[in-house]
Amino acid sequence: MGGDVSRIQAQARVDRLRVFLDQLAELERDGILQLTEEQRAKVAEHHQATVARLAAQFDIDTTDSERQLSWGMRIASTLGAVALCIAVALFAARFLGHLRPPMQLAILGATPLLLLACAEYAARRERSLYFTGLLAMIAFAAFVVDLELAGRIFSLAPTTNALLAWGAFALALAYHYSLRLPLATGLVCLLGWTLIRHLYPWWFWEEGDAERVIVAGAGIALAPLLLPHGNRPEFPAVFRLVGWAGMFLAFAVIALDGRSALLSTWDRSDTRLVYQYAALLVAAAVIWLGIARRWSETVDAGSVAFVLFLLIRLGNWLWDDIPKYLFFFLVGAIGIALLLVFRRLRTRLAVAQ
Amino acid sequence: MKPNGLHIAAAVVVVSNVYVAANVARNRGAGPESELTLTECELHMNPPDSDNSFASARIVAEISGKRFDEAQLRDLGFDLSARHERAREVFLALEYAGKTWEEWASIAPDAYYMTGMPEEQRIAIRRGTNTKLFAIDAALDPAVLRARHPNRRQVMILRGRVRMTKESASKTYGTIDGLARLEIDVPSPLSKRLIGAQPGCRYEVGAGNSMRIVEPRFRVTVRTGSRYEPWIESLEYK
Numbered sequence: 183m184g185g186d187v188s189r190i191q192a193q194a195r196v197d198r199l200r201v202f203l204d205q206l207a208e209l210e211r212d213g214i215l216q217l218t219e220e221q222r223a224k225v226a227e228h229h230q231a232t233v234a235r236l237a238a239q240f241d242i243d244t245t246d247s248e249r250q251l252s253w254g255m256r257i258a259s260t261l262g263a264v265a266l267c268i269a270v271a272l273f274a275a276r277f278l279g280h281l282r283p284p285m286q287l288a289i290l291g292a293t294p295l296l297l298l299a300c301a302e303y304a305a306r307r308e309r310s311l312y313f314t315g316l317l318a319m320i321a322f323a324a325f326v327v328d329l330e331l332a333g334r335i336f337s338l339a340p341t342t343n344a345l346l347a348w349g350a351f352a353l354a355l356a357y358h359y360s361l362r363l364p365l366a367t368g369l370v371c372l373l374g375w376t377l378i379r380h381l382y383p384w385w386f387w388e389e390g391d392a393e394r395v396i397v398a399g400a401g402i403a404l405a406p407l408l409l410p411h412g413n414r415p416e417f418p419a420v421f422r423l424v425g426w427a428g429m430f431l432a433f434a435v436i437a438l439d440g441r442s443a444l445l446s447t448w449d450r451s452d453t454r455l456v457y458q459y460a461a462l463l464v465a466a467a468v469i470w471l472g473i474a475r476r477w478s479e480t481v482d483a484g485s486v487a488f489v490l491f492l493l494i495r496l497g498n499w500l501w502d503d504i505p506k507y508l509f510f511f512l513v514g515a516i517g518i519a520l521l522l523v524f525r526r527l528r529t530r531l532a533v534a535q
Numbered sequence: 536m537k538p539n540g541l542h543i544a545a546a547v548v549v550v551s552n553v554y555v556a557a558n559v560a561r562n563r564g565a566g567p568e569s570e571l572t573l574t575e576c577e578l579h580m581n582p583p584d585s586d587n588s589f590a591s592a593r594i595v596a597e598i599s600g601k602r603f604d605e606a607q608l609r610d611l612g613f614d615l616s617a618r619h620e621r622a623r624e625v626f627l628a629l630e631y632a633g634k635t636w637e638e639w640a641s642i643a644p645d646a647y648y649m650t651g652m653p654e655e656q657r658i659a660i661r662r663g664t665n666t667k668l669f670a671i672d673a674a675l676d677p678a679v680l681r682a683r684h685p686n687r688r689q690v691m692i693l694r695g696r697v698r699m700t701k702e703s704a705s706k707t708y709g710t711i712d713g714l715a716r717l718e719i720d721v722p723s724p725l726s727k728r729l730i731g732a733q734p735g736c737r738y739e740v741g742a743g744n745s746m747r748i749v750e751p752r753f754r755v756t757v758r759t760g761s762r763y764e765p766w767i768e769s770l771e772y773k
Contacts, residue, residue: 325548337720
């Protein structure tokens with residue numbers, strides 16, 4: 183489904199036209215440029231015709247109020263998707279137990295397929311894909327419920343490959359409809375698959391688990407460099423956000439817990455120290471990469487991680503040694519210093535863009 | 536027709552469900568690997584309710600007391616020289632009312648709430664209100680485990696995990712983390728028999744400190760198949 187690419191390009195064109203008209207009006211107000219009535223009418227006519235043509239072809243926002251409404255629709259469809267996913271799970275728990283196991287398995291397997299058909303039906307009838315996205319996420323939830331309940335009903339040996347199947351399902355839908363929520367869901371499933379070695383009723387964090395997520399998170403964040411998304415320009419940012427978030431969470435776990443497979447012979451306090459410094463360095467590197475590549479979400483993720491790890495380090499250094507008020511004064515002062523640094527970085531990023 | 540994301544998503548659903556069905560058929564198709572008749576003491580029943588129509592039986596097995604020595608840990612694939620090893624997936628032998636249970640049940644417990652109770656009474660409570668299912672052995676190969684414990688009506692093999700613990704440089708032992716699946720589904724219509732029933736396998740203290748053991752209400756036949764996955768074959772009131 184390549185329609186969404188054209189929609190994004192059409193939206194960008196309309197946005198550029200609006201900015202151009204605003205700038206033109208400002209130049210005229212300042213007396214730098216004066217168009218004749220005829221020229222002004224021609225520009226306005228061209229603008230209206232272009233917007234009307236694109237609006238007829240694609241589901242785009244041509245005014246600020248439309249843009250705000252679109253955000254509202256996006257939030258509503260995401261909340262609706264989450265609520266309906268929970269509803270699917272609770273509905274299955276409420277009614278399926280009354281049936282015999284073969285019938286249970288048949289219904290569980292058929293439901294995601296039926297919902298896929300509904301999503302495809304919706305996609306062929308709407309331009310905005312809000313309902314398609316909603317149905318795709320419900321289909322995903324139905325598939326999760328399918329494998330989870332089938333495992334419970336037949337007491338199957340737990341396997342993490344279920345996470346792989348869920349991830350593949352979500353990614354296939356994300357690429358088919360160019361939807362970001364299923365993409366993020368699929369990537370989280372893949373991260374979970376690298377993290378969790380077994381789906382037993384209990385799960386302990388063990389040495390090596392966090393390191394796997396660090397590698398997998400970085401791999402996901404950098405994957406778009408190897409897998410170009412020319413016709414889905416909004417996907418690489420999702421890869422990077424999910425990847426960096428997973429990677430820094432894993433860093434945080436070792437930086438606080440101190441269990442690491444790489445440094446298994448070290449004391450946990452030394453391991454914590456090493457990972458806290460390593461996380462700060464990596465966060466700084468991620469910020470640099472974001473600036474160099476003009477990836478604003480990467481700069482944001484690196485900045486948040488840098489501040490968090492700095493606070494963790496400061497807490498370890500000073501919490502027990504200085505009065506608490508002084509500690510928070512210090513944190514505040516560092517916050518202001520970082521604010522100045524980030525402002526300079528932002529300026530550099532804006533110039534680069 | 537060129538395959539697209541929708542076809543891939545549908546194929547993932549179909550393949551996953553076929554895989555599930557094939558494994559269930561493989562597990563149950565070749566006849567039971569073991570068949571044990573258990574009671575509520577070994578299976579805590581969770582009847583269906585207004586929000587959850589599924590009923591389940593939680594396996595209650597005494598696994599915490601089982602220790603594996605260094606030789607057994609080596610057999611289970613652990614590297615004893617390593618400072619830390621991840622828990623390993625193994626097959627566990629669970630024996631019902633066997634010698635291990637007999638030994639355990641012959642010792643009077645000294646819990647604080649039993650202070651003042653005669654020894655016979657304490658032993659009676661221990662025997663009548665606790666699980667008789669005890670973990671007795673583990674192996675990487677279930678066939679090896681079955682050869683060591685051939686009684687298929689008394690010993691059930693299930694999947695679980697064993698963890699290595701290094702208490703000191705000279706003392707290393709293994710413990711059982713738990714079973715792969717704690718619950719067995721109670722299929723319909725058997726699940727309907729659980730609705731409204733009062734729990735058994737417990738004791739009540741009456742007037743004058745008199746003690747009465749409430750017998751288990753159910754006799755449950757549990758089978759495992761070729762993949763060592765359990766299911767409930769029958770459930771009867773005693």
